[in-house]
Amino acid sequence: MKKFYPYLFLALILCFSVTAGANVRSLTEQEALPNFADGRDYFSYAVPIPVGDGRENRILIQSFFDYDCRVCVNTQDILVLYSQINSHKVVLEEYPVATAQARFSARVFYSLQQMNNEDISDLLLFETDDPARYQALSVMDNLLGWLREQKIDVSAFKAVFNSEAVAKKTEEAIQRTEKYGVFTYPFVVIDGRFVLTSSTLYNDDYTFAVLNFLVDKITAERGVK
Structure with a gap:
């Protein structure tokens, strides 16, 4: 019977290797899962x-x-x-x-949306990522000058900006901001x-x-x- 011991030993090593490999794979998969x-x-x-x-x-x-x-x-x-x-x-x-005290951004956004100029709204978002630039473009005259540079009809923009439709959208934005906290x-x-x-x-x-x-x-x- 002694001559079978080496084979038994090899079988045990092989079994351990397969089990260890499975455990390593399982651990790796667990670590890969989001936490x-x-x-x-x-x-x-x-x-x-x-x-x-x-x-x-x-x-x-x-x-x-x-x-x-x-x-x-x-x-x-x-x-x-x-x-x-x-x-x-x-x-x-x-x-x-939007809040009751801060409506300007919402009115600008909905005005550009109403004019089908969402691309200009995206550009304005990029333009105003600097606080100083945002402050400058929060002044209507400066904003109109910038919009004119983007080939926007500023007379049409002002009319839409002051429209009932944009005023309603802005009120909805205020309510939505409050609703979602x-x-x-x-x-x-x-x-x-x-x-x-x-x-x-x-x-x-x-x-x-x-x-x-x-x-x-x-x-x-x-x-x-």
Whole structure:
């Protein structure tokens, strides 16, 4: 029987190697899984805010911004790219932050939107990421001069800016800002349940990973229901 001991020993080594290899792979896979935490990587509303239907079961991403916001420029690029890549899963909507004391940015945004000049609004967001430049363009005469440089009909812009339609949109923006408890910007709401702020939105890869984590979480929960 002794002549079989070496074979038994080799078999035990082989068995241990396979088991150890499986354990290493399992550990590596576990380490590769995202480990995002509520209160650190994202925040949750105590009571979710209903966002309504009509989006073909896609998850709503709401992005609140202001022109005086350097991080908002990068956030917009990240969210637009993410929504394009995942257009079958998510839909992106952008809103200006507005309060009863601060309406100017919202009126500018909705005026340019009404004139089908969203590209100029995007350009203005980039232009005003410098605080001094934002202060300058917060003065109507300076803003009109800048819009004129962008080949915008400033007479038409002023008419739209002072219109009832834009005034109504601005009031809605104020109510929406209050409803979602927007206290900073950028402020991104996922499905009326989760919030991302600049602490997460500063980095492309990190933001994509957290978005994927939350979208997958919501999708899985909807599947259970």
